[in-house]
Amino acid sequence: MSLESIKYTRGSLEILDQLLLPLQTRYVKVQGVEDGWKVINKMQVRGAPAIAIVGCLSLAVELEKDNNADKKIMRQEIEGKLNYLVSARPTAVNIKLAADELINLANSLSADETVTPEEFKERFVSRIEGMLIKDIEDNKAIGRYGCEAILKSLEGDGPVRILTHCNTGSLATAGYGTALGVIRSLRESKRLDHVYCTETRPYNQGARLTAYELVHEKIPSTLIVDSVVSALMNSRRISAVVVGADRVAANGDTANKIGTYQIAIAAKHHGVPFYIAAPLTSIDMALRSGDRIKIEERPEREMTHVGEHRIAAPGISCWNPSFDVTPAALIAGIITEKGVFAPDKLSEINSK
Numbered sequence: 001m002s003l004e005s006i007k008y009t010r011g012s013l014e015i016l017d018q019l020l021l022p023l024q025t026r027y028v029k030v031q032g033v034e035d036g037w038k039v040i041n042k043m044q045v046r047g048a049p050a051i052a053i054v055g056c057l058s059l060a061v062e063l064e065k066d067n068n069a070d071k072k073i074m075r076q077e078i079e080g081k082l083n084y085l086v087s088a089r090p091t092a093v094n095i096k097l098a099a100d101e102l103i104n105l106a107n108s109l110s111a112d113e114t115v116t117p118e119e120f121k122e123r124f125v126s127r128i129e130g131m132l133i134k135d136i137e138d139n140k141a142i143g144r145y146g147c148e149a150i151l152k153s154l155e156g157d158g159p160v161r162i163l164t165h166c167n168t169g170s171l172a173t174a175g176y177g178t179a180l181g182v183i184r185s186l187r188e189s190k191r192l193d194h195v196y197c198t199e200t201r202p203y204n205q206g207a208r209l210t211a212y213e214l215v216h217e218k219i220p221s222t223l224i225v226d227s228v229v230s231a232l233m234n235s236r237r238i239s240a241v242v243v244g245a246d247r248v249a250a251n252g253d254t255a256n257k258i259g260t261y262q263i264a265i266a267a268k269h270h271g272v273p274f275y276i277a278a279p280l281t282s283i284d285m286a287l288r289s290g291d292r293i294k295i296e297e298r299p300e301r302e303m304t305h306v307g308e309h310r311i312a313a314p315g316i317s318c319w320n321p322s323f324d325v326t327p328a329a330l331i332a333g334i335i336t337e338k339g340v341f342a343p344d345k346l347s348e349i350n351s352k
């Protein structure tokens with residue numbers, strides 16, 4: 001059974017505290033929007049799809065407790081709370097697109113005089129709950145398309161070795177995962193030989209979370225430090241790199257965890273195909289190119305300390321961007337729930 005990062009029933013939300021993994025498994029109650037903002041900002045929950053889903057579910061939980069019978073006030077409060085949730089972390093687009101969709105829904109439910117306040121709430125909360133189910137279905141489709149594309153690109157039926165970066169599994173999504181979903185699918189096809197995952201400094205999503213998921217799923221895998229990537233590609237045949245995305249611009253430039261860009265450069269040099277696996281909710285067609293993506297900068301402490309222990313020399317100044325942008329030219333394909341697209345063909349998604 002895969003790991004359950006989000007436990008939700010109507011009116012109740014708990015998230016697995018990813019700051020404590022892998023040493024402790026503890027769920028944190030999210031009682032409303034204020035809690036939702038905090039768990040996202042502190043990275044107790046992280047990963048672009050999970051951020052969007054937990055943010056929206058925190059609003060659903062709050063609405064369940066709200067006895068407001070005035071639709072106009074409900075609409076206004078919903079808009080303010082969603083905009084607040086979007087501000088918790090700026091780079092991943094999923095929560096912004098979800099907020100826009102929900103604000104549109106609230107506007108139309110509020111304007112429709114045949115809709116009662118109770119119906120407004122019911123339909124609004126149900127739409128949010130639908131996101132949980134859809135994300136898992138989308139991830140499974142991403143897994144199938146990614147597996148197919150990678151197997152098709154290989155000569156013969158030799159062993160498949162995948163390199164991934166950061167964490168894109170059950171913990172980063174509603175379940176199954178994006179890049180890790182492709183890995184699961186390859187395992188199901190019986191062609192997967194081995195997975196390499198990077199530590200993903202400084203927050204160590206790879207060492208703490210991906211390694212935890214790979215061990216949990218009994219997928220043959222090896223952890224490497226981030227700086228081993230080129231040496232790995234030089235010494236062992238890697239079939240493909242598959243990573244996730246926080247925001248894909250219309251031209252295919254992709255923001256993902258810091259370090260992704262240098263992996264893509266190494267992959268190009270070694271002739272290893274480099275794929276992005278991401279749901280359509282990570283694609284921002286409103287942004288022409290990646291240089292317009294806002295990159296979150298995280299506190300120095302995430303670099304200077306491991307847990308409570310300082311590892312960096314006192315007095316040194318730090319720069320800690322949480323993401324980088326990989327240019328479209330380095331990307332072989334963007335694997336979505338609608339199929340695999342060349343980065344310059346993203347505009348064709350809508351016709352699928």
Ligand SMILES: CSC[C@@H](O)[C@@H](O)C(=O)COP(=O)(O)O
Pocket residue numbers: 046047048049092165166167168169172173177178179205243244245246256257258322
């Ligand atoms: C399916 S998760 C895709 C991305 O969100 C993931 O690769 C990533 O960069 C996560 O960053 P994080 O800072 O841990 O939220």
